[in-house]
Amino acid sequence: MLIHSAEHGTTANSTIVRLTDYGAQPDSGRDTQRAMARAIQAVAQIAGPVVMECAKGTYHFYPNEAIRAPYYISNTASEEENADITRTIGILLKDLDQFTMEGNGSLFIFHGKQTMFLLDGCSNVLIRNLHTDYDRPTVTEMKIVGCSKDYFDTEVHPDSRYEIQAGRLTWVGQEWSFAEGPMQTFDPVRNTTWRMDNWLEKAKSVEELEPMKIRLHFDHQPMVVPGHVLQNRDGIRDQVGVFITQSSNVTFTDVGLHFLHGLGIVGQFSENLTFRRMDLSPRPETERTVAGFADFIHMSSCRGKVKVEESRFSGSHDDPVNVHGTYLRIIEQPAENSVKVRFMHPQTYGLPGFYPGDKIEFVRSGSLTTYGANEVLDVVRLNPRELLLTLVHPVPDGIGRHDVIENVTWTPEVDIINNHFARVPTRGILVTTRRKVAIVGNTFERIHMNAILIAVDAESWYESGRVDNVTITGNRFVECGSGEHPVIFISPENVDVDASAPVHRQVTIRNNQFETDCDIPVLSAKCTGGLIFKSNEILSMHELGKLPRMEEVTHLIACSEVDIADNMISNAVKVSD
Secondary structure: OEEEEOOOHHOOEEEEHHHHHHHOOOOOOOOHHHHHHHHHHHHOOOOOOOEEEOOOOOEEEEEOEEEEEEEOOOOOOOOOOOOOOOEEEEEEEEOEEEEEEEEEEEEEEEEEOOOOEEEOOOOEEEEEEEEEOOOOOOOEEEEEEOOOOOOEEEEEEEEEEEEOOOOEEEEEEEEEEEOOOOOOEEEEEOOOEEEEEEEEHHHHHEEEOOOEEEEOOOOOOOOOOOOOOEEOOOOOOEEHHHHHEEEEEEEEEEEEEOOEOEEEEEEOOOEEEEEEEEEEEEOHOOOOOEEEEEOOOOEEEEEEEEEEEEEEEEEEOOOOEEEEEEEEEEEEEEEEEEEEEEOOOOOOOOOOOOOOOEEEEEEEEOOOOOEEEEEEEEEEEEOOOOEEEEEEOOOEEHHHHHHHHEEEOOOEEEEEEOOOOOOOOOOOOOOOOOOOEOOOEEEEEOOOOOEEOOOOOOOOOOOOOOOOOEEEEEEEEEOOOOOOOOOEEOOOOOOOOOOOOOOOEEEEOOOOOEEOOOOOOOEEEEEEEEEEEEEEEEEOOOOOOOOOOHHHHHEEEEOOOOOOEEEEEEEEOOOOO
């Protein structure tokens, strides 16, 4: 083992461990798993700051030698979808403190299905100057190259593999395959994507015209456009890209994650997470159009501050940024000061949920308003879905059948600043946290649904968190929204609606630019108190003509203390794509 003292730069007071000293061979195509594990083991034995230097090159990580360990991860897969919570872990960082991984611009290629990085119980970790990708992404791609009255032809991307048997196509990879699942379309002219029915499932038959060129036959004329790309996946989130659990002060900077299987970066019960100058988009040299199987950054029950800054998000299959907590339903009150609670959504269970000393609130499922507060004294895990909480004070009277509890200790401040969001089929940002939120200086390009969604519900996803202080300012929204999806949507899923009992409070939307066809509201809000929409510029992308009134582009339901003023609506010359 060779350990060298750093002499200059940001690692002046750190010990340096070189990955190549433990057997890693960049650009060789050989498996780096064992070398990485040995280097991390050496790091764990060193007191004080340590930097792992990765000599610039390409490193491969194969699943055969990967670490396998069970982890429950929020919003991934239900017991029915995938009962095995074992994760195949490419790089496991466990209980490390003051650790830096210096990539020096290297590329890590992962084979099969792997959770590329898993940080468990770590503090003060920096990962920088690194790129990661998949050898065979689990989202497959094929470009439409021609069509007729009852078929269309496609070219399969070189990084996708398939088999055809009895006229049916199956996508195959290393230790995985699928024949059904979600599909979406990418339009390269408008740089936009949207979800759609799976053409492979609707086809009468599929035939191979020549290697990597296939024809899909139908009993009707398929409405497709040559040049569009069809993206297909199986929908099972059995791994994630990066998992950060019970860790603090973790920073990713100048890191490109060019394909993420399952959920992307998941932060769970962790504190102070920063993502700066990230590139979550396909590597240009691959000519792929997809970088994410689902969300890009997903923060569940974190605290401190979550920062997402100066980053690029392009090519997801779900939301680029989602920050929320988890409501647990109250199913029993065994004693005056105890409640049994349950994880309700199929894809979220087994999480810690609560720790002794955590502050909690009791929430009505119908109105999503708070009617009691308490503190956790003790937690007993009855099974992966149910917890028994002993509380410091008696439980409030009048608990409803579907009422829930929110852990308000594990709620973060959020900064989402100077990022670019594009090629997104769903929403750009989802955020539900009571602490300060700043969404500033971002560009949202043709987000198919809402550019920003502030929801909260206790009957569907159980993603918790009323907002109390949100600032949305200096952003540019380029042709976002569609149909029933407004550009900014404040939409708590409460059924008991009362303007005098708002769910969300203090949302300020100021000095933003909306480029829109004005058939879609730029703002729709429900049950929000202290809503400010001021000094925004709304540019109509229609031909010159009559402009809509402000009440036609803003829809409000049961909102109070609303201030809508000094906004400007004007025509804009539409620039051809």
